[in-house]
Amino acid sequence: MTRDQAVLLAVGGLAVGCLVLVVALLRVHMHARRTAAELAVLRARLDDLEHLTPSPAAAAPAAGPVEFVITDLGQERPLPEPAHLDAPAFADVVLRETVVKAASLAHGVRRGLAPANRNRIRFEMKQELRRARKQRRADLKAAQRDLHAKQRASLAPDTREAS
Structure with a gap:
């Protein structure tokens, strides 16, 4: 292998490496934009829900002392549904x-x-x-x-x- 071939091979390898990095950065950037859009939608939904539901202090009537339950032994609680995530x-x-x-x-x-x-x-x-x-x-x-x-x-x- 001559020196020119070695230099050409090294430059070609660097070019391929740069191309891979650019593609990876583009994918990360697209994912970040998609996540930002989803976040904006969720914030809008949250704002809508905050305006629709009354505050807990206004909704709950003033009642007497509340009895707190320390344990729920013997009572079956439903299992929480597992979260489903997209890919x-x-x-x-x-x-x-x-x-x-x-x-x-x-x-x-x-x-x-x-x-x-x-x-x-x-x-x-x-x-x-x-x-x-x-x-x-x-x-x-x-x-x-x-x-x-x-x-x-x-x-x-x-x-x-x-x-």
Whole structure:
């Protein structure tokens, strides 16, 4: 492959990459416009509903003390109907959730690999290593003491029998 071919290939790859980015940006822009239009429709409907329904304070007559029910044990409540999302809204929710999870993972990794955290972990590992080494030495000494005690105990009856 000659240098000219490599340059042409690189320029072609960059052009394809730019084209993909432009298409992706256009799709995001169209989705944002569609979402803004849906939001405007919902705001208009909400304004209409606010003007039609009376305020709760005016509608509720002044009554005596209200008895509050703490629990509804034994009463069956109907299950709420699951929300139905169209494909773009579902994709938007999934994408946002994925971005939030990725951001929280990146934050956790960045925090976990911070120099102060690494130093603290290194310090605790050294402490644990020293403690384990000390424990192994103590176990070895205890095992040696037990072995010597058993050897002395086994030799003691032999010396009594010989005399």
